[in-house]
Amino acid sequence: MTVRQRLWRGVPYLILVLSVLPIIVGYFWLVLSSFMTRTEGLLPVGNLTLKHWSFLLEPPFGRGYPSIWRVTLNTFLIAAFMTIVVVLVSALTGYALSRLNFPGRKGFLSLTLILHAFPSVTLLIGTFFVLRALNLYNTSLGVGLVMVGFEMPFGIWLMKGFFDGVSWDMERAALIDGASRLQVWWQVILPTIKPGIAALAIFAFISGWNAWLIPKTFTIGAGQQATLSVYLQNFQGETVAVDWGSVTAVGLFQLIPVAIFFIFTQDLLLNIYSGGAKGGA
Amino acid sequence: MTKKFLITLTMLVGLSTLVAACGTADPETITVVETVIVEVQGDTVEVEVPVGGELITIVARCRAKPPTEDWRCNNLLFGVAEVNADLEAAGDSRRVVLKTIQDNTGFGDIMQEFALAYEDGQAPDIVLTGHEFIGTEATAGRIVSIESMIADYPEFDNMIDGLWASVTFKGERWGIPQDTEARPIYWDMNLLASVPGWDAARVDGLAAEIEAGNFTLSDMLDAAEAAVGAGVVDAGMGFWMRPSNGTDFTGVYYAFGGETIDAETGTLVYDTVAGLKFYQFFERGLTGDGAHSFLTGDWGGSYHPNVSGGNVLFWAGGSWQWAEWADQWTGDLGGEAYQFENWGYALYPAGEAGGSASTLSHPLAYLVSAQSEHPDLALALIAKATTDEANTRHAINSTHLAILTTQASYEPYASAEFLASVTYMLDFSRFLPNNPNWGTYQQTTFDALSGVQAGELTAQEAVDFVVETLENQLGDEIIILG
Amino acid sequence: MSVSNRRERGGVPSLSLREPFEQPSSIGAWLHSRRAAWAFMSPAVLLITLFFFIPVIVLLVLSLSDLKSANFGTFQWWLPTNWSLDNYSKIIGDRFISKFLGNTLFYVLTTLAIFNFGSALLIALITTHINRRAGFFFRLLWLLPRLTPSVVYILMWRRIAARAPHGILNQFLTLAGLGGGDNLLQTMPWVFVIIVNGLIGASFGLVIFTSAIEAIPRDYLTASKVDGASTLQTIRHVIVPMIRWPILFVLTFQTLSLLTSFEQILLLTGGGPGLFRTEVWALRAYHLALSTESGNTQWGYGAAWAVILVIIGVAAATIYMRVFKFDELVEEPKIDLI
Incomplete structure (x- = not known):
């Protein structure tokens, strides 16, 4: 397999990865936000906390x-x-x-x-x-x-x-x-x-x-x-x-x-x- | 603390050892004296139904955001025992139990639900929603006028007089105000003190100047622009209002002397003179430097963090937001103490010299369904929730304002510092009109404002747009003034 | 020979088998087949009659009436004496009609071309041609937006678009030295409206195209390869013709879905910024007549807006059916009786 062919094989993956980038970033924020007191952009502010998930144990x-x-x-x-x-x-x-x-x-x-x-x-x-x-x-x-x-x-x-x-x-x-x-x-x-x-x-x-x-x-x-x-x-x-x-x-x-x-x-x-x-x- | 009571009904033995197991709470005639045990927050309340008496379930439907607003319906639960005692004392053989349904649905949604439930014959006896729905509900005949019944309940005598206006439609009262609030203009004192022409003393005196009508909305924009010019705040951060459609904008229209309803006929009114001033004010703010970036539709990502984060000079908000800012946005800085130290607040300034300061209040009200077979019992329950103790519980928990004249001196309310400090605003309150077409009116005036913000309409074109749209849609149900 | 015949596994054209059975041979057999058809059809017919036909008729009648929440229960909207064309003349009197139509057309065509059809087909083709597990993983990611409760999904996008420092994209722009600016929903609302809706819409076509492509017998693809066809040629001459039915279906269905959808736009931009920059017809109908922010809900007037939208939708569906020779596609029940 030539280098060129290998590169070609990578193209579909490149397209796929680029296409799902906003989805990955967005869902990363969702997960992050559920465990942090607050967030600014993708940066957490405050502490790691489980309080947002407490609804699992008791009716909020x-x-x-x-x-x-x-x-x-x-x-x-x-x-x-x-x-x-x-x-x-x-x-x-x-x-x-x-x-x-x-x-x-x-x-x-x-x-x-x-x-x-x-x-x-x-x-x-x-x-x-x-x-x-x-x-x-x-x-x-x-x-x-x-x-x-x-x-x-x-x-x-x-x-x-x-x-x-x-x-x-x-x-x-x-x-x-x-x-x-x-x-x-x-x-x-x-x-x-x-x-x-x-x-x-x-x-x-x-x-x-x-x-x-x-x-x-x-x-x-x-x-x-x-x-x-x-x-x-x-x-x-x-x-x-x-x-x-x-x-x-x-x-x-x-x-x-x-x-x-x-x-x-x-x-x-x-x-x-x-x-x-x-x-x- | 548990904020909602679980009601389970268990039918038990009466005087004899007979066990009746009727697990239903439908109105029914009871042939022996029975004790109904109602479980309320772990405690049980006994309801004795006499021979030949009837057990009546009153259903109350409230719009409440848990957990802070749960008292809207829960306050009614406290009244059950008292109402039954009153009934017994009066020789009335009826006894009452209460079923509550509450959740955080939209104001419009809860009324659509009410309309459909009514049509299906399942309407709740009591529904709690914004007062401005009274026009629609009364017109459709789904709620009853309680004008003639109010006098029977002394609790209602203490209602702050001005609030009755919010539940009046065609000269009669159709609901009992349950809570209200004020919409102040807030400002960041540190930022304002560093604006050219301002100092700490002038900042301290601002609230009084506003109340006296000496400081106008246009003066406020001057300060906002000066602040941007001097780099105290970023461009566009001089004055903010809510980022989406809402009643606050009607408050500004009132500040410019606008009217929304003709008192005689109950027809909606649009004042083109006040309307033009209203749009000119926003034209200057939104297309200039002072205020241009607030209409984003984004509360959590833009409005709350910026107004509470020391980025905005003046902002219009709600009195109910004070506690939430303290809880969720300024908590790490010191919460309420921080806010008292750094923020000032007052009424909406008069639109222009010679006008007067005001605020817009949006009371919620208990309405009684026309399908209710026992409106007197529904009202009796509402009366028990209209007391200093019950209403203050709600007011403090949800940062809403008092509705009774006696609450100002009621200790728990008086010691709630922020509430006590804005209660005077009720004397300056204006309300939305009670008219079925209000939704169209509000949406149209807001659409035009969006056009002004985007530079797509001039102030004059915005007024023309409003007039044209309202006339097209409402025909002779709108009066254009000016 | 029709598409679906060709899709049969093993590739034996069934046309010749079908012919002798096409016409019923006796009255008894004819009745028998009708009975079978009724047995199979009746649950759907019942459901559709109850929850589509009747509501649609009600909608048409409502569009001629002045039913609103202020007269609901008292107004006899079903009486022809209460019918008029007032609602329609009010709509014609709305000076922004062409703007709503233009927005709707732009929104539907762009989102459909880029996402609901374009990306769906592209991603389906790619993910069925790469490593099976990897393909599955990427499809799952593409499906996430549809799986997520819309309130949470929109919350996420608002956060991506917000002003610095809270906005994620603006944060990256700031870090890259490009200057994080205003809320991006204000500066480029259409870009976000289309991406946000497209990412939800694409998964529909993606799942359908994937399973249709997977259903193509391997022999066909192998044969094409043996003949020396490149991947693109195989896609063009083998795969696409074999999934013509799913393509028609996705195109038509998604066009109608986009025409009538407004929920994401409502939550994202509310039709703004400015005066109706992203307000599509369905959202206008909702705003004017179906939203109940305060007071009255004008169901009759809202119905008239909806009826016009339906007329546009039906016209679009008809065009699709013509272009894709719908008649041919449906005119081929495989057999009929025994």
């Missing part, structure tokens, strides 16, 4: 406010509910749109895409009337369903794309062997689109985990049902001076589980291909 605002673990559990349950429902429903729908011919199929696809053009904040009032009619206002189920609904266009389109990429031959063989459509979908097709499911699961989980506008709009108060993002706002204020160290600490705490979740699913994304193309005809 006294007994009336839920502990961080309770809030974390709530957030996890909402995000998990959302991930499961979004993946299931999208996978069902994506399959039908990819594999079955029925009237309105094309129209449905273009329409779901166009729905994404409606800013969710403007649909809140309309959504409220629906929740009210269903008697789901101020309930966790209502919040979960609304978030699932807003995630649908994305999920359906993503899943359809992945189903399109799966060979028909294998499926046909299974159908000829007498399997039902649902069985084929579950046993034959779904395993071959794990990367797609992982991608959708990541996005669904993140949007559930960081959800703020919808839980805040459709529930009363941020008490025992609070999610992490809603809880985080207790640390902030505009004119009220903010405890920046605590905001960054809670923010990092909220970030860590999703990052771990991502690492886990990303692994799945990568490994699925290592054993060669199993799904081929």
